[in-house]
Amino acid sequence: xxxxxxxxxxxxxxxxxxxxxxxxxxxxxxxxxxxxxxxxxxxxxxxxxxxxxxxxxxxxxxxxxxxxxxxxxxxxxxxxxxxxxxxxxxxxxxxxxxxxxxxxxxxxxxxxxxxxxxxxxxxxxxxxxxxxxxxxxxxxxxxxxxxxxxxxxxxxxxxxxxxxxxxxxxxxxxxxxxxxxxxxxxxxxxxxxxxxxxxxxxxxxxxxxxxxxxxxxxxxxxxxxxxxxxxxxxxxxxxxxxxxxxxxxxxxxxxxxxxxxxxxxxxxxxxxxxxxxxxxxxxxxxxxxxxxxxxxxxxxxxxxxxxxxxxxxxxxxxxxxxxxxxxxxxxxxxxxxxxxxxxxxxxxxxxx
Numbered sequence: 001x002x003x004x005x006x007x008x009x010x011x012x013x014x015x016x017x018x019x020x021x022x023x024x025x026x027x028x029x030x031x032x033x034x035x036x037x038x039x040x041x042x043x044x045x046x047x048x049x050x051x052x053x054x055x056x057x058x059x060x061x062x063x064x065x066x067x068x069x070x071x072x073x074x075x076x077x078x079x080x081x082x083x084x085x086x087x088x089x090x091x092x093x094x095x096x097x098x099x100x101x102x103x104x105x106x107x108x109x110x111x112x113x114x115x116x117x118x119x120x121x122x123x124x125x126x127x128x129x130x131x132x133x134x135x136x137x138x139x140x141x142x143x144x145x146x147x148x149x150x151x152x153x154x155x156x157x158x159x160x161x162x163x164x165x166x167x168x169x170x171x172x173x174x175x176x177x178x179x180x181x182x183x184x185x186x187x188x189x190x191x192x193x194x195x196x197x198x199x200x201x202x203x204x205x206x207x208x209x210x211x212x213x214x215x216x217x218x219x220x221x222x223x224x225x226x227x228x229x230x231x232x233x234x235x236x237x238x239x240x241x242x243x244x245x246x247x248x249x250x251x252x253x254x255x256x257x258x259x260x261x262x263x264x265x266x267x268x269x270x271x272x273x274x275x276x277x278x279x280x281x282x283x284x285x286x287x288x289x290x291x292x293x294x295x296x297x298x299x300x301x302x303x304x305x306x307x308x309x310x311x312x313x314x315x316x317x318x319x320x321x322x323x324x325x326x327x328x329x330x331x332x333x334x335x336x337x338x339x340x341x342x343x344x345x346x347x348x349x350x351x352x
Contacts, residue, residue, distance in 0.1 A: 010111070017318065020025060029143040038120065041093060041094045041228035042091060042092070042093045043063055043065065043091070043092055043093070043094065043275035044089050044090070044091055044111060044174060044297055045059060045060065045063055045065065045089070045090055045091075045092055046059075046088075046089050046174055047059065047085065047086070047087050047089075047090065047105070047175070048087060048175060049087040049175060050087075051085065051087070052082070053073055053076045053077060053081050053085070053121065054073065054084055055079070056105070057069050057072050057076065057305035058078065058238040060072070062102060063092070063094070064094040064095065064096055064292055065092045065093075065094060065095070065096060065099050065104075066096070067095060068098060071098060072098045072101065072102075074305055075098055075099075075102060076102070078114045079102065079106075081102075081105070084103070084106050085105050085106070086110065087110075087175050088110025088111070088173055088175055089110055089173060089174045089175065090104050090105065090108055090111065091104070091108070091111060092104055092199065094105065094305045097176075102291065107258060110173055110175075111173070111174075112171045112172065112173050113133055113171065113172055113173070113174070114169060114170070114171050115129060115130065115133065115134060115135070115169070115171075115172060116168075116169045116170075117129060117165070117166075117167045117168060117169075117170070117185075117288065118165040118167055119219055119289065119290035120167070120216075120219045120220055120223075120287045120288065120289070121148055121167060121287060121288055121294070122162065122253070122286065122287045122288070123142065123145045123160070123161065123162050123165060123288075124142065126145075126165055126288070127141045127142050127145070130172075131254070132215055134174060135172050135174060135176070135177075135181065136178050136181060137178065140178050141178045141181075141182070144178055144179065144182060145159070145160065145161045145165065145178075145182055146160040146162065147160060147163075148160060150182065153322055154186050154190075156208075156209060157207070157209050158209050158212075158284045158285070159283050159284045160284060160285055161182065161186060162216075162285050162286070162287070162288075163212045163213065163284060163285025163286070163287065163288055163289065164185075164186050164189050164212065164285075164288070165182065165185040165189070165214075165288050166185055166192055166193075166288060167185075167187040167289075167290055168185075168188055168192075170188075172182065172187070173185075176293065191290070191313050192291060194295060197211065197294070197298075200298055204298065207216075209284065210281060210322075211294060211297045211298055212283045212285050212294065212297075213281050213282060213284055213286075214232070214235060214236075214281060214297040215282075215285070215289035215290070215293040215294040215297040216233050216285035216286045216287045216289045216293070217235065217245065217247050217249060217250060217286060218231050218235070218289065218293045218296050218297055219287055219288075219289040219290060219293040220247075220249035220286060220287055221247060221248075221249060222316060223314075224314075224315060225292055227315065227316055228292060228293055228296035229296045229299065229300055230301050230303065230305065230308070230316070230318055231296070231308065231316070232296040232299075232301065233300040233301040233302065234303075234305045234306060234307065234308055234318065235247075235300075235302040236300045237303070237305065237306055238282070238306060238321055239280070241278060242308075243279070243306070244275055244276060244277075244278065244279050245275035245281070246275055246276050247275045248262060249272075249286060249287075250273050250275040250276075250282055250286055251266055251267055251271075251274050251275070251276055253273050253282075253287075254266075254269075254271035254272075254273040254274045273286065286322065303318070304320045305318040305319065305320055306319070306320060306321070306322075306325075307319040307320075307321075307322065307324070307325035307328075308325075309325065309328050309329050309333060310330055310332065310333070311328075311332050312332050317332060
């Protein structure tokens with residue numbers, strides 16, 4: 001005789017079995033969400049702008065931050081990660097739990113890097129500073145910043161953005177890259193110099209580009225704030241008389257991989273930026289001038305000076321005539337060098 005099956009008992013048994021499996025699944029999921037290494041290797045990971053949930057998950061998996069990518073991807077979708085994940089550089093540690101990784105993405109502040117660009121730095125020097133801390137690709141940055149098309153983008157009649165990347169202290173993210181960093185530095189130049197710079201330049205018969213070019217030369221000639229208006233006066237006076245500026249920094253700018261010594265051949269070699277061979281301002285700036293140098297270019301001291309030479313005490317000596325200048329060169333440049341040479345000879349001969 002066949003045994004009668006108790007259907008209610010079977011139904012209850014099946015239900016408990018399913019609930020058991022569901023509880024086990026939930027327990028495993030919760031364990032996987034919160035389980036992770038308490039102290040792994042710390043890594044700074046870049047989440048690029050516009051990254052999809054799949055790309056974020058892949059980036060963290062490739063760097064051994066998460067161990068359950070499918071679960072993490074689902075977690076991002078459930079928590080609307082496509083709207084909440086921010087671009088930036090974040091600090092994770094390898095093997096961390098999915099929940100901890102999620103907290104980093106949603107709540108931790110992205111890492112930023114503070115960098116100071118000194119006054120008088122050229123674009124190549126700026127690129128070296130930025131690439132040293134991995135904010136840019138050096139070649140890409142130079143290609144963009146040294147192009148005439150980028151200068152035209154900001155309405156500068158200049159061969160490049162040389163001189164228009166304002167020297168200042170900045171905070172950049174590693175996701176900013178070349179375009180955004182260049183734009184931030186140029187916008188800072190526009191903000192700091194003010195909307196009246198072009199108008200003020202026109203009042204003294206110059207263009208904005210002329211002023212920035214002249215200011216860059218003044219910046220390279222002296223770091224002494226008191227001397228900048230005097231140096232400016234020399235260059236303004238020379239320009240009015242049609243004289244060559246004869247500024248060593250412009251010659252140096254025209255020398256690839258300058259090693260520290262200017263030769264007579266360097267001074268005589270024609271180059272659009274070598275003011276020993278051109279009777280005018282160079283085509284563009286040779287460095288990024290600060291506000292003090294720009295103001296000095298706009299408002300030179302009222303003098304008759306046409307020459308200056310570095311003195312023995314670190315300052316410059318200014319002269320009105322070539323005769324006066326020649327005597328100062330002899331006293332402050334030639335004689336001290338001869339003294340040093342004589343001192344070396346005496347030491348070699350055993351004389352003190």
